[in-house]
Amino acid sequence: MKYPGRIIKLGEQDAGIVKALKTQLNRMLAVQRIAELKLNVDDPNFGPKMKQAVQLFQVRHVDAEGRPLKPDGEVGSITWASLFGPETVTSSDTAADSFLASVLKIAAGEEAKQVREQPKNSNRGPDVEKYLRRTGLGPGFAWCCAFLYWCFDEAAIAAHRANPMFKTAGCLDHWSNAQSKGARRLLKSQAIADPSQVQPGMIFIMDFGGGAGHTGLVEAVAGGLMTTIEGNTDASKTREGGGVYRLHRKIVEVNKGFIDYAGL
Missing domain, CATH: 3.90.1720 (endopeptidase fold (from Nostoc punctiforme))
Incomplete structure (x- = not known):
């Protein structure tokens, strides 16, 4: 999925984007056996639990230049590229x-x-x-x-x-x-x-x-x-x-x- 051209954060209304992010966060954070961390991909809401998951991902990963991501719980283009790959953002x-x-x-x-x-x-x-x-x-x-x-x-x-x-x-x-x-x-x-x-x-x-x-x-x-x-x-x-x-x-x-x- 391509970066949608805006910062995705708490309260996001696009259910398709939220589902894609939750699915990828579950995979990247390997939460299958940790029930309290696993996100419900059928829940269309970007709530506090999802924000915490984004922050956890940001703490654990770096950008394309090897620099730490900003752990703000928001998905901008740099976090998006780290989640989905550099080919998903405009270059x-x-x-x-x-x-x-x-x-x-x-x-x-x-x-x-x-x-x-x-x-x-x-x-x-x-x-x-x-x-x-x-x-x-x-x-x-x-x-x-x-x-x-x-x-x-x-x-x-x-x-x-x-x-x-x-x-x-x-x-x-x-x-x-x-x-x-x-x-x-x-x-x-x-x-x-x-x-x-x-x-x-x-x-x-x-x-x-x-x-x-x-x-x-x-x-x-x-x-x-x-x-x-x-x-x-x-x-x-x-x-x-x-x-x-x-x-x-x-x-x-x-x-x-x-x-x-x-x-x-």
């Missing part, structure tokens, strides 16, 4: 929009160069400074959003067209103004409920408070997991890392939302 590693595919190719080229700050932890270096210059800034500023603007601008120059991305080096400034350029915003709640709406070529925005944020490009999506290309980060996934990296994140980590320039 994509290709941008449908040709321009965004070009942006991703340019970003991947910078990642392959292993761009790093010089010196370390300085927000400086030949490549870092070329990203910042493209947004009108000098060296020393946080540069994750400037990296994205540079990638978009390089793709636009190569295609002899206007750059659709709002010109800024500020992540939250970008979030606030992207729609003025015609971009679509996908809120975190929409993305978490239905990860199939997150597509390669989109830009994610994270908000850390106090005006601080982080951003990157979505390269591929598999259910609630995504591969990203980001500047000013590192393997620790911080917002002040020292290079361009390809990382693996959960969609739920994105606490602001996504920006989509497809079709512009």
